[in-house]
Structure formats: C-alpha cells, structure tokens
Amino acid sequence: MLHRRAAQLQKHASHNKLEEKDVEKFASILSTPETSLLTTLKTSKGPKPVDASELDLFNNDWMNKYHGQSVCVLKPKTTQEVSEIMKYCFERKLAVVPQGGNTGLVGGGVPVLDEVIINLGAMNKIRSFNEISGTLVCDAGCILESLDNHIAEKGYMMPLDLGAKGSCQIGGNVATNAGGLRFLRYGSLHGNVLGLEVVLPNGTVLDGLSTLRKDNTGFDLKQLFIGSEGTIGLITGVSIITPRRPSAFNVAVFAVDSFEAVQNVFSKVKAHCGEILSAFEFFDNQSLEMVKAHATAGVKDPFQDKHPFYVLIETSGSKKEHDDEKVNELLEELMESSAIVDGVLAQDETQVQSLWALRESIPEAAGKLGSTYKYDVSMPVELMNELVEDMRSRLDKHGLMGNKVKEVVGYGHIGDGNLHINIIADKFDPAVEEVIEPYIYEWLAKVNGSISAEHGLGRMKGEKIGYSKSPASVAIMKDIKHLFDPENLLNPYKYLPSDK
Ligand code: FAD
Ligand code: 2HG
Ligand code: ZN
Numbered sequence: 022m023l024h025r026r027a028a029q030l031q032k033h034a035s036h037n038k039l040e041e042k043d044v045e046k047f048a049s050i051l052s053t054p055e056t057s058l059l060t061t062l063k064t065s066k067g068p069k070p071v072d073a074s075e076l077d078l079f080n081n082d083w084m085n086k087y088h089g090q091s092v093c094v095l096k097p098k099t100t101q102e103v104s105e106i107m108k109y110c111f112e113r114k115l116a117v118v119p120q121g122g123n124t125g126l127v128g129g130g131v132p133v134l135d136e137v138i139i140n141l142g143a144m145n146k147i148r149s150f151n152e153i154s155g156t157l158v159c160d161a162g163c164i165l166e167s168l169d170n171h172i173a174e175k176g177y178m179m180p181l182d183l184g185a186k187g188s189c190q191i192g193g194n195v196a197t198n199a200g201g202l203r204f205l206r207y208g209s210l211h212g213n214v215l216g217l218e219v220v221l222p223n224g225t226v227l228d229g230l231s232t233l234r235k236d237n238t239g240f241d242l243k244q245l246f247i248g249s250e251g252t253i254g255l256i257t258g259v260s261i262i263t264p265r266r267p268s269a270f271n272v273a274v275f276a277v278d279s280f281e282a283v284q285n286v287f288s289k290v291k292a293h294c295g296e297i298l299s300a301f302e303f304f305d306n307q308s309l310e311m312v313k314a315h316a317t318a319g320v321k322d323p324f325q326d327k328h329p330f331y332v333l334i335e336t337s338g339s340k341k342e343h344d345d346e347k348v349n350e351l352l353e354e355l356m357e358s359s360a361i362v363d364g365v366l367a368q369d370e371t372q373v374q375s376l377w378a379l380r381e382s383i384p385e386a387a388g389k390l391g392s393t394y395k396y397d398v399s400m401p402v403e404l405m406n407e408l409v410e411d412m413r414s415r416l417d418k419h420g421l422m423g424n425k426v427k428e429v430v431g432y433g434h435i436g437d438g439n440l441h442i443n444i445i446a447d448k449f450d451p452a453v454e455e456v457i458e459p460y461i462y463e464w465l466a467k468v469n470g471s472i473s474a475e476h477g478l479g480r481m482k483g484e485k486i487g488y489s490k491s492p493a494s495v496a497i498m499k500d501i502k503h504l505f506d507p508e509n510l511l512n513p514y515k516y517l518p519s520d521k
Pocket of ligand 1: 083118119120121122123124125126128129130131141161182183184185188189190191192193194195196197198199200201202250251252254255256257384385475476479512
C-alpha cells in the first residue's frame with residue numbers, strides 16, 4: 022500500500038532528476054568515490070555502476086515498511102565533503118535524504134521517491150573526549166554502542182541507551198531526539214547535547230560544536246536540530262555531556278497481577294530507590310510470550326507461571342552495599358504489601374543481560390512474528406492499558422484478531438509515560454491500517470496525549486501532527502522549515518503536512 026502511495030506521490034515540480042553529470046560531480050567531491058558512491062547510473066567518469074540490489078539496504082527501512090527508489094547513495098567522510106555535496110544539490114535542486122544507521126521506526130531515513138541518500142556512516146571519528154568534564158565531541162556517524170565502549174574505558178557512559186545501539190548513529194539519535202531506556206535518569210538529548218555541527222541545505226556549515234555547559238547568548242539554535250529528523254540540516258558533528266559510569270547495577274523483574282499494580286510498584290520504587298533508579302520499564306504477558314517464541318537471543322522466562330504484566334527496574338550507583346541495602350528494603354516492602362506476585366533479582370552480569378533481554382528483544386520478536394504497525398505514544402500512565410485493551414477489542418470486533426492480526430502487545434518506558442503498542446499483522450494491509458488509524462490518533466488527542474513520544478514523525482506521521490500540535494504551532498514549524506530549506510530539498514514529503 023505504502024509502496025503504491027509513494028509511486029502515486031508527485032515529485033516536487035521544482036526538483037530535478039539525478040543525471041549522469043550529477044554523479045560525476047559527486048565523484049569529484051568525494052575523496053574515495055570508488056567506496057563512497059554507490060549508484061546504478063552509468064557514467065563515463067564516475068565509478069562503476071552497481072546492481073540495484075546493492076542499494077536495498079539504504080532504500081528500505083528496518084521494518085521493511087517504507088521503500089524508496091533512490092539510485093544514488095553517498096557516504097562522505099568529512100564535513101567539507103557534505104558541505105560541497107549540499108551546495109551542489111542546492112544549486113541543482115536535487116532532493117536529499119540524510120541517513121544514519123537506518124534504524125528509525127517512522128520511515129524518516131529512507132527516500133520516498135528518488136532522493137539522493139547521504140549516509141553518514143563513514144563519518145565515524147571521535148574528535149575529543151575530556152576526562153575531567155566528560156564532554157565527548159565526535160562525528161555524527163559514530164555508532165552509539167562504539168561511543169559507549171570507547172568512553173567506558175575512561176569511566177563514563179553515554180546518557181542514552183536503546184535496543185538499536187549496535188547500529189544507530191549518534192547523529193541519528195540527535196536527529197530523532199531518541200529517548201530510550203535510561204531517559205528516566207539522564208533526561209532528554211535537549212539537555213545533554215552541548216553543541217552541534219550542521220550542514221544547512223545550501224551547504225553552509227553551522228559550526229556550533231560548543232563544549233560549554235552554560236551559554237545564554239541568543240537563541241539556542243542547536244535545539245532546533247534536535248528532533249528535526251533531517252529536515253532542516255545534516256548533523257555532521259555532536260558535542261555531548263556524558264555521565265560517570267556507575268559501578269554498581271541492580272536489575273530486577275517483577276510480575277504483577279494488574280495494570281494498577283504496575284503503577285503502585287512505580288510509586289514504591291521511586292519512594293525507596295528514587296535517586297538510584299535508572300530504568301523503569303514494563304511489558305505485558307503477550308509481549309513476553311512473543312519474545313519467548315520469536316526472539317533470537319536465548320531468552321528464558323524467569324517465572325514458572327504466567328502473569329498479566331511485568332516491570333523491569335534498574336538501579337545504578339557508585340556504592341554496591343548502599344544500593345543493595347536499598348533494593349533489599351524495596352523487595353521486602355513489595356512482597357509484604359503484596360504489590361508484586363513474584364520477582365527475580367539478577368545475581369550476576371549474565372543475569373542482568375538476560376533480564377534486560379526480556380524487554381529489549383520485544384521489537385525484534387515482533388519483526389519476526391510479522392509486519393508490525395508501531396505506535397509510540399505518551400499519555401497519562403493510568404490510561405495506557407485501556408488503549409491497548411481497547412485496540413485489541415476493536416480489532417476483534419472487526420474480525421481481524423487472530424486472522425490478519427496475529428498479536429497486539431503493550432510495553433514501554435512507563436517511567437517516562439511512554440507506551441509502545443505493536444500491532445503485528447501477517448502483512449502491511451490497508452484493511453488493518455484503516456481500523457487502527459485515525460482511531461488511535463483521535464483517542465490520543467482526546468486525552469491530550471502525544472502521537473509520537475520518541476520515534477518522531479518521519480514518513481508515517483507528518484500529516485498527523487495536528488493531533489498533537491495546534492495549527493498555530495504547525496504554521497510556525499512550516500515557517501522554520503522554509504527559512505532553512507526554501508526549496509524543500511531536505512527530506513521532502515515527511516515530518517510536516519504537505520501544502521494542499
Ligand atoms: P536513521 O534511522 O538513519 O534516521 C532517522 C531520522 O534521522 C531520519 O529522518 C533521518 O533523515 C535523520 N538523520 C539520521 N542521521 C542524521 C544526521 N546525521 N543529520 C540529520 N538527520 C539525520 N528510539 C527511541 O527513541 N527509543 C528507543 O528505545 C528506541 N529503541 C529502538 C530499538 C530498536 C530495535 C530499533 C530498530 C529502533 C529503536 N528506536 C528507538 C528508534 C530510533 O529512532 C533509532 O534507533 C535511532 O535514534 C535512529 O538513529 P539512526 O542512526 O538509525 O537514524
Ligand atoms: C523500544 O523501546 C523502542 O524498545 C522500540 O522504542 C519500540 O518497536 C517499538 O515499537
Ligand atoms: Zn522506546
């Protein structure tokens with residue numbers, strides 16, 4: 022369906038189609054065109070054309086839901102190269118998609134039509150790390166996990182962590198304002214990012230790679246790029262403050278018998294361990310069953326019986342005895358008050374990893390089960406499970422549950438008020454989609470929720486932003502987009518509603 026829609030979508034009248042001369046120009050800008058330029062176009066001076074299948078990785082997203090038709094992928098190695106490419110694309114009116122690790126979940130990192138893909142993966146150098154302040158400055162294409170490993174040796178950690186850490190890039194994280202598993206403790210990238218280097222659509226390099234914590238001189242321009250999803254500039258460098266790496270971790274998973282109990286446990290966990298709490302996640306029984314059946318990593322259910330909901334808590338601090346004492350007090354309180362039905366506390370690093378795998382493997386398991394409609398929403402916590410149940414019964418009433426729809430699972434960063442609903446279908450199917458949407462967006466608008474808590478808008482939700490933002494706000498966003506990108510060359514057809 023989306024494939025068909027994309028094909029019907031008209032290319033902007035002012036945008037040009039890529040030609041042989043454009044590829045040759047790109048080849049002249051890139052220092053290593055033979056490895057940094059992939060194209061199916063035949064040129065006399067450019068590199069040898071590749072088979073279209075070699076571009077599949079770049080044209081299709083992680084969910085295999087969104088499909089582009091780009092014939093050219095560029096992998097620049099320096100900010101200067103990105104700048105020259107953008108300057109040329111601006112003059113030639115060639116549309117461009119910035120791409121990081123291509124792990125985004127709203128179709129933002131793949132082309133809609135034939136946009137040129139600029140993949141930042143070859144910009145992967147650490148520029149500096151200050152061991153006193155914990156300030157890291159690096160290229161945007163650095164993989165999140167590699168950065169974390171690098172600074173771990175110096176006693177620091179990245180302030181964000183997500184299931185896609187092995188592939189996602191810090192530039193992509195900033196561009197999507199990714200939340201993740203430790204948001205509860207370290208907060209948003211809006212607070213942790215100290216500076217950015219950005220190439221604007223006309224090729225201008227905005228050098229804002231500050232390492233200052235405090236700087237109140239004028240508008241804080243970097244904030245505009247955090248969460249802008251590649252629509253107003255290409256992030257080439259990131260300066261970020263990193264916290265000390267805690268030396269003591271505790272991870273526990275509790276089984277509870279109702280969604281009210283999940284909230285009750287959250288309140289007790291905060292009361293007992295508030296200052297050392299670094300994650301509070303939840304998942305329902307359907308999520309766990311799906312993970313057991315479909316996740317690759319040998320995930321083991323630590324419980325003998327099934328329970329409706331599970332919560333995972335992580336504490337982290339610098340003094341093990343202190344944290345252990347607090348966690349033990351919490352466990353006593355949870356058991357004595359019957360807030361939990363069962364629980365398991367990791368005894369070593371292997372158990373820490375296997376408890377985290379129960380939660381982190383959910384997206385992967387959903388992908389194995391089928392084609393997943395993903396909704397990433399925020400709303401008052403007490404309403405979350407109501408939405409999941411409501412969706413199950415709606416799909417059931419329409420005769421889809423157990424038929425075209427295989428499963429509906431609810432999980433997420435409940436400590437941040439962020440729910441993920443995954444609706445797993447046998448294939449992406451308009452008959453399923455029209456039962457879910459716009460119903461789910463209307464539901465969220467009624468409770469003043471957000472239709473995107475952390476994954477962003479991308480291709481999926483650009484037209485839906487009005488469910489969460491007022492017309493006045495959307496109008497200002499469009500003005501900002503126009504200011505930076507008057508020709509609408511950067512990541513077109515996404516993020517904001519099209520002008521009708
Ligand atoms: P891409 O997918 O390549 O791109 C994402 C968007 O950013 C696109 O619009 C793209 O155009 C733009 N972009 C990328 N790089 C740049 C750049 N250098 N300059 C300008 N624009 C750029 N998200 C969360 O918030 N929390 C989670 O817990 C979480 N868990 C995930 C778990 C899994 C298994 C997966 C697959 C995804 C998860 N995500 C999560 C989604 C999340 O958005 C991405 O994983 C990550 O932030 C995107 O980084 P990326 O490098 O892959 O970007
Ligand atoms: C997570 O929290 C990610 O695991 C992915 O944000 C959620 O796949 C999803 O819907
Ligand atoms: Zn998430």
